[in-house]
Amino acid sequence: MHWQGGGGYGDPLLRSPEAVEADLIAGKVTVTAAEEIYGVAYDESSEHVDQARTQSLRLRIRDERKQRSTVEAVSGTRPILNVSHGRRIDDNLVEVRVDDSVLVACAHCGVQLADTATDDELWLGTFDGAPRTAGPQVTSDHATYVDGEVVFRQYCCPNCWTAVFSSIVPVEHPEHARTIALLGRRRVPWLCRRSDVRTAASLMS
Structure with missing residues (x-):
């Protein structure tokens, strides 16, 4: 059985990093999913979102969309x-x-x-x-x-x-x-x- 959950709403890159952090803490998403889907970089040592890396990651994902489209x-x-x-x-x-x-x-x-x-x-x-x-x-x-x-x-x-x-x-x-x-x-x-x-x-x- 493959379970992927329901579809999301809106662009994941527009979701609040704090909301993604709450999902990470609750075990609803993985660190990998946070980075690849939401463009949120999570610092596991501090257990908080790395805001600078998150901003850079989201810009990179937008650029990847541009290059591939x-x-x-x-x-x-x-x-x-x-x-x-x-x-x-x-x-x-x-x-x-x-x-x-x-x-x-x-x-x-x-x-x-x-x-x-x-x-x-x-x-x-x-x-x-x-x-x-x-x-x-x-x-x-x-x-x-x-x-x-x-x-x-x-x-x-x-x-x-x-x-x-x-x-x-x-x-x-x-x-x-x-x-x-x-x-x-x-x-x-x-x-x-x-x-x-x-x-x-x-x-x-």
């Missing part, structure tokens, strides 16, 4: 939007209105990820890797259960490299997490059809 080339520079008054789609995405445009931005750094009037997909870094790259909690061999190829798929903001969506899926699995038309299922129903953007924006004025 594929990002679609775009013309020009993507603007950084003010998301402080934006409308949350979820913990990672924000809808921002600029004049008559309805834009989607990263909730963490504000970089524009899509213009709902012209884009079909979010501009995200994409990584497909072996399931075990998801972390040390993945211990089973997928070939034992399925015939097709399975990958760990992670989408990240191409500016701050926060993980927006991560999952273990068949390699041919549709990229639903990037699809603009499906963002409406994350609390913004009028984003479902791009043709409705102008009408919906005027109704909310």
Whole structure:
């Protein structure tokens, strides 16, 4: 039997180091998992988080995400939007209105990820890797259960490299997490059809 526990919520690198430390003390995670999943360096001699090493480790993990991911080339520079008054789609995405445009931005750094009037997909870094790259909690061999190829798929903001969506899926699995038309299922129903953007924006004025 392989038991991996339930799925997490949000980017593990955004979790409070103190919360990870509490889990370590309670035996809920290992020192290895704390480092590889949460980017938290634990000093076993002092039994406390090493804050300096943790900051360095988290920066290194973000850089690793950048190096391993594929990002679609775009013309020009993507603007950084003010998301402080934006409308949350979820913990990672924000809808921002600029004049008559309805834009989607990263909730963490504000970089524009899509213009709902012209884009079909979010501009995200994409990584497909072996399931075990998801972390040390993945211990089973997928070939034992399925015939097709399975990958760990992670989408990240191409500016701050926060993980927006991560999952273990068949390699041919549709990229639903990037699809603009499906963002409406994350609390913004009028984003479902791009043709409705102008009408919906005027109704909310």
